[in-house]
Amino acid sequence: MRFVIIGAGRVGLRTARVLREEGHDVTIVERDANKAERARNDEFEVVEGDGAREAVLDKVDLESADALGALTGDLNVNFAACMVAKHFGCRTVLRIDEDYREDIYRKFASDVDEVVYPERLGAIGAKNALLGGNIRAIADIAQNLQVVELTITDESPVKGYSISELSIPADARILAFGKRDESMDIPLPDDSIGVGDRVAVLADFDVLEDVRRILVGDASRGAADELTANAGGN
Amino acid sequence: MVTAYVMVKANTGEADRLKSQILDIGGVDDAHIVAGDVDIIAKVDVESPAAVKEIAADGIQHVAGVEDTQTYIAMD
Numbered sequence: 368m369r370f371v372i373i374g375a376g377r378v379g380l381r382t383a384r385v386l387r388e389e390g391h392d393v394t395i396v397e398r399d400a401n402k403a404e405r406a407r408n409d410e411f412e413v414v415e416g417d418g419a420r421e422a423v424l425d426k427v428d429l430e431s432a433d434a435l436g437a438l439t440g441d442l443n444v445n446f447a448a449c450m451v452a453k454h455f456g457c458r459t460v461l462r463i464d465e466d467y468r469e470d471i472y473r474k475f476a477s478d479v480d481e482v483v484y485p486e487r488l489g490a491i492g493a494k495n496a497l498l499g500g501n502i503r504a505i506a507d508i509a510q511n512l513q514v515v516e517l518t519i520t521d522e523s524p525v526k527g528y529s530i531s532e533l534s535i536p537a538d539a540r541i542l543a544f545g546k547r548d549e550s551m552d553i554p555l556p557d558d559s560i561g562v563g564d565r566v567a568v569l570a571d572f573d574v575l576e577d578v579r580r581i582l583v584g585d586a587s588r589g590a591a592d593e594l595t596a597n598a599g600g601n
Numbered sequence: 602m603v604t605a606y607v608m609v610k611a612n613t614g615e616a617d618r619l620k621s622q623i624l625d626i627g628g629v630d631d632a633h634i635v636a637g638d639v640d641i642i643a644k645v646d647v648e649s650p651a652a653v654k655e656i657a658a659d660g661i662q663h664v665a666g667v668e669d670t671q672t673y674i675a676m677d
Contacts, residue, residue: 446636468640470614475634 371396371432371457373418373448374439375406378462378485382436383411394427396448419447429455436460438483442468446476453478469510501583511572514542519564522584531556538571539578602646604675605653609641613666616640626660628652639671650674 368391372383375397383393383406395411396418397403403415416423418439429435435452437445442464449459461479463469472482491504491513506514519526525533530544544554547563560566570578611619616634623632623643632643645656657672 441638443637464638465612467612467614471616471634471640472636475616476636 368392368433369431370394371424371427371429371435371452373435373437373444374462375399375402375411375413376438376440379436379438380406380409382438384409387411394432396423396427417444419444421451424448424451429457432457434458434460436462438462440464446479449476450478502579505567508569512569513572513575514567514569515575515578516565516567517579517582519560519562519566520583521562523560523562523582524580524584525560525582526562528560529556530554530558530560533560533581535568535581536570536574536577538574540569541566542569543567602648603650603653605645605647605657606673606675607643607645607657607661608639608671608673609643609661609667610638610669610671611640611666612668615666619664619666622664623661626656628656629660 370386370391371394372379373396375383375395379395383395386393393411395406395413397406397413397415398417400415403413406413414423414426416426418424418437429452432452432455435448435457437448437460439445439462445461449461452459458480459478460481460483461472461476463472463482463484466484466487469482469484472479488504488507491507495502495504501518501520503516504513505516508514530541533541535541541554543551544558545551545565547561551565551567566582568578609619609623613619620632620634620641623629623641628645628647630644630646632641634640635642643661645653647653647656653672653674657670661667661670
């Protein structure tokens with residue numbers, strides 16, 4: 368697919384890299400000469416100019432682009448770019464700068480298909496790091512809904528249970544299960560849960576802590592470290 | 602008559618409520634939820650510049666969820 372990214376800052380450039388790594392074509396629009404140069408050095412195709420201006424966006428051939436990510440720190444630029452891109456039939460993604468604006472843009476910005484607030488995922492990552500090594504955020508589904516991967520430890524209350532015996536809160540669903548050192552798969556009722564196995568759960572924020580307690584227990588940081596050390600040779 | 606535009610920066614996602622509460626303030630002629638670094642722009646039509654200040658400072662700024670306002674008085 369072909370993508371246009373507005374802004375070669377922290378968020379834009381990283382997004383461009385991830386898309387390129389997955390084999391997509393990426394064109395970046397950046398108005399700051401130094402940032403544009405840095406993106407060019409990174410072997411990206413860069414159009415230098417203000418992404419809020421139609422004359423600049425004309426140069427990136429939006430007609431052949433599948434989607435545009437307006438990922439600058441300037442909300443006015445991001446919104447203008449999305450409006451132009453929508454006119455060309457692109458899918459549009461807008462970065463917001465303050466979390467309360469998420470609902471406003473979801474509701475009122477008809478030219479914007481998706482709203483992203485990068486700080487939210489960053490905060491979840493930091494929180495997981497603080498909690499310890501046995502829980503990891505995979506995706507943010509909605510403001511109050513998250514997919515997390517939990518690793519079963521020696522202290523897990525459910526160690527030795529099967530998937531069908533698991534009892535998790537109503538606002539949570541088990542999405543995938545992976546035996547230690549194997550890839551994640553659809554969970555089967557008879558799968559037995561052992562140390563080092565991973566469970567991906569979709570959960571409401573309110574029950575996330577309960578899910579963690581049920582699946583990995585109140586394992587100390589030390590226990591989590593020990594697990595990591597044991598798995599270290601793989 | 603004095604016409605003024607008041608840029609409203611919110612700190613809540615309840616844009617609909619803010620807009621309707623701002624529209625309820627006497628002297629506010631119109632209000633729109635906008636994209637960009639402010640969230641609502643209200644148009645004020647009153648008799649005197651003092652009334653503009655009253656509406657912005659006492660009226661709009663006192664609506665819960667309004668963080669800041671900036672007022673522009675029309676010259677034409």
